Amino acid sequence: MMEEKLMSKKKPAYPVKKKLDTYLGRYNRNIEIPIFYDDLLRFAGSVAVYDNEDNDTLWVRVFYSDFDREEIDLSLKKVYSILHSDGSERILEYLNIDAIDYCTFGNSKPFRIKVRNILNDNYTHFYVKKTDASRIYGLELEHMLSPYNLNFLVYKDTLIEEHIAGIPGDVFIKNVLPKCTASEKAQLAKEFVKFNERCMIRLLGDMRSYNYVIVPVHDFDHVVYRIRAIDFDQQCFEGKLRVYLPQFFKENYKMVELVSEKLQEYSVDQYKIEERSIVAKRIISSGKRIKQLVSAARADRISLPENIERLKKEIHEFTMDVEFKKCKTMGEVLDTALDFVKRNYEDVSMKQIIDKKF
Structure with missing residues (x-):
């Protein structure tokens, strides 16, 4: 088959x-x-x-x-x-x-x-x-x-x-990655986990290695690598949840391999939580601007009906949040996804406040 x-x-x-x-x-x-x-x-x-x-x-x-x-x-x-x-x-x-x-x-x-x-x-x-x-x-x-x-x-x-400056991901993986030190590879693995999570949260698809760049930043006595998307064609279009996770593209196999080699499962989970929290804070701090953007997306046609049906089903199975089943447009799926991240962050923050108080 x-x-x-x-x-x-x-x-x-x-x-x-x-x-x-x-x-x-x-x-x-x-x-x-x-x-x-x-x-x-x-x-x-x-x-x-x-x-x-x-x-x-x-x-x-x-x-x-x-x-x-x-x-x-x-x-x-x-x-x-x-x-x-x-x-x-x-x-x-x-x-x-x-x-x-x-x-x-x-x-x-x-x-x-x-x-x-x-x-x-x-x-x-x-x-x-x-x-x-x-x-x-x-x-x-x-x-x-x-x-x-x-x-x-x-x-x-x-x-x-x-123009978004940086080393194209496919060029970096081929020419630069083999020369990186062990600590640089560990840092790259961490950055890829965060990038993977960020793409999924905001439904940015098709992050194959040639659709993002890796930016070296010199910090005191070492180099820190950042990953930036450079292609936004596949925002909120595809129906398969896997499309929004860079880890599932064969072009990123070396980066996925790096994560397996350099990071323990606990660390991977921790970095995912960190990225979700950071994105949630940005959603909150964006205030009216992101609400107005998402409001336009909710009323817009930016995908196919079959893609919307499939994606909301797959995200519901992934999150078990019944709100996804109610979505009728891709903008509503996006809105619900961002709201899911925000609500979970606020629930955890409130729990921490209550735990400290009592």
Whole structure:
């Protein structure tokens, strides 16, 4: 008997409905920009982009006619100013668009823009993508519930995302992990457990090794590694609970193996509890903002009916919380999941208060 595939073949892009659009405007995410995704599709030619080891990156570098390139370069510089500065044009003369790359791999088919400061040769990237409501929910949830803030803009059918720096997970696992010390591997195992838990709680799926980066942080006399998601296409879409747990992807086998080798079962459970508590605190501190986002998601269509039915059943079996059986939309499943984490945290906190008092 063939094993069931973990992921669906293709996820559709969902439009931004009025309630989400209102939310984006309220929190300065919805800002007019001078170029659209479709404008960048007018390229006249392309060449493949290879990495330092001559492997095909699946990105192509695109070229435009002289007339189009001048207009596109100026518009992209303006987008950079809106995204990273005050939106004024006074910095434009110091910027250069070094490259525009296009990726046909995956759902979002993004353009990657390389912007260089000509005064000091520092450069950064940002991405231009087609708008997808489920991706926007993913970006906002990452902004509020992870340790990291995210900068992005939405205008009509175009999404602008800042670049998230780090070593791609698949590259790290292949080239860096074998050279890590025993203590670094133990710390990575701990971080993967927390990352795994965080993805499940907020229903972020498809965290295969090439969809997250590992960020080395130098702290006194050692290096601490952090794991950051970089792809939010699969926010609240799939019906299989396993999709929201990075541990079940074969691409993460080495990380799972690391957890088994370096951490005792008690430690794994403790790190899960820690992450749930941290996420619960972030839910509480986000206040009205996360309530407004989830309210938009509850009324939105960001998945298929069969996925909603399957996921709410599987989460009910996992948590034994009857509230999941009442959900009718994927946004309601998300709301119930976040509420479940929050309620359990508050119940434990209250018990600790009562225990101390009596």
